Amino acid sequence: MASYQRIAKDVIRKADILLEVIDARFPDETRNSEVERDIARSKKPFIIVLNKCDLVSKETLERTKSRLSNVAPTVFVSSKERFGTTMLRHKILQTANIRGREILVGSLGYPNTGKSSVINAVTGKHSAGTSSISGHTKGVQHIKAGSRIKFIDTPGVIPFGENDEYLQGLLAVKDSTHLKDPIGVALKIIEKLCAENKPALESFYHITVEEQNSYEVLELIGYQSNFLKKGAEVDETRAAVKIINDWQTGRLMV
Ligand SMILES: Nc1nc2c(ncn2[C@@H]2O[C@H](COP(=O)(O)OP(=O)(O)OP(=O)(O)O)[C@@H](O)[C@H]2O)c(=O)[nH]1
Ligand SMILES: [Mg+2]
CATH class of the missing domain: 3.40.50.300 (P-loop containing nucleotide triphosphate hydrolases)
Structure with a gap:
């Protein structure tokens, strides 16, 4: 069993x-x-x-x-x-x-x-x-x-389903280094914050969110944090890792 x-x-x-x-x-x-x-x-x-x-x-x-x-x-x-x-x-x-x-x-x-x-x-x-x-x-x-x-x-014995990687990220069961798709998890965190407490997201990252989708918000956060690759392109993975870490350490509120 x-x-x-x-x-x-x-x-x-x-x-x-x-x-x-x-x-x-x-x-x-x-x-x-x-x-x-x-x-x-x-x-x-x-x-x-x-x-x-x-x-x-x-x-x-x-x-x-x-x-x-x-x-x-x-x-x-x-x-x-x-x-x-x-x-x-x-x-x-x-x-x-x-x-x-x-x-x-x-x-x-x-x-x-x-x-x-x-x-x-x-x-x-x-x-x-x-x-x-x-x-x-x-x-x-x-x-x-x-x-x-x-x-x-009891130990946390409830099994995660196959598609629950984002939940493992949200619950800090896996940290950013163990997530297969950190960008996907960061997008979920952004979606959640945009839906439930957008002002917290805006003030924490010093951004203004209007009509952008979650991917554009991720880029905005990367840009604002100066996470740039060669050619001034945003390093999305680095931005995603920061968002996951901020979320998992309780610095972001919903
Ligand atoms: N901010 C905040 N953090 C909490 C609270 N309760 C627990 N935590 C934190 O959440 C983490 C997990 O807490 P645990 O009590 O070990 O969780 P658990 O469900 O017993 O975990 P497992 O035994 O590993 O399944 C720790 O870092 C706690 O400090 C709370 O009310 N507020
Ligand atoms: Mg425990």
């Missing part, structure tokens, strides 16, 4: 309640239908944790809030800024509705969405190892959070 099936199915079976940790910058892309279907089949309570809320604007967050409210109870968290963690603890206790014994909380999600960081933010300790390099959590780990809650931290 693939590692996803082994680990995720086992956690779903053992836990009293499941968390799906998703990234606030791309909630749709980091939800996983297979995981959600398996959780639904188990008939166990389920909470969506929208993590990394510090990396999105208030407007983006409001839009996401209204969309997800129909899907499942959703809690908005920034583990970095310890925001939403009291609410998450409260929601777990309320949703699980178990008295007289410890509640086992399974945490699932794509690599690097911040599963371990969320657990640490709730426990207030650095019990679960975290890293900017994805694939940090190797095995399943149990972490106590007070007397009533125990978390199961």
Whole structure:
């Protein structure tokens, strides 16, 4: 059995309640239908944790809030800024509705969405190892959070599909040196920013975006950064790598 099936199915079976940790910058892309279907089949309570809320604007967050409210109870968290963690603890206790014994909380999600960081933010300790390099959590780990809650931290076991390279770039699962098509990934980042927070893109790169397509914006950023090849042509790969690095290190907000 693939590692996803082994680990995720086992956690779903053992836990009293499941968390799906998703990234606030791309909630749709980091939800996983297979995981959600398996959780639904188990008939166990389920909470969506929208993590990394510090990396999105208030407007983006409001839009996401209204969309997800129909899907499942959703809690908005920034583990970095310890925001939403009291609410998450409260929601777990309320949703699980178990008295007289410890509640086992399974945490699932794509690599690097911040599963371990969320657990640490709730426990207030650095019990679960975290890293900017994805694939940090190797095995399943149990972490106590007070007397009533125990978390199961899992590695990011959700498999990426064949066409998910851009998602691996967006999630910083692969850095710019490991992406086969950095230009393609950078174009996705530009499209996302143009759609959701164009002013952030404009002010960060000191550009003005009007009617240009994403490729033209990439060239503009390359030009503005003085990434030129011989003959004053823009070095698009260099521009793409910069954009991916800026995105992956959290310098660009949506
Ligand atoms: N800005 C910001 N960064 C975060 C937040 N939560 C986690 N991160 C960062 O995201 C990266 C991944 O965090 P982890 O907690 O290791 O993610 P994970 O889902 O446990 O990753 P794996 O175990 O590798 O699957 C780290 O660089 C964290 O510092 C958050 O709320 N805001
Ligand atoms: Mg982890």
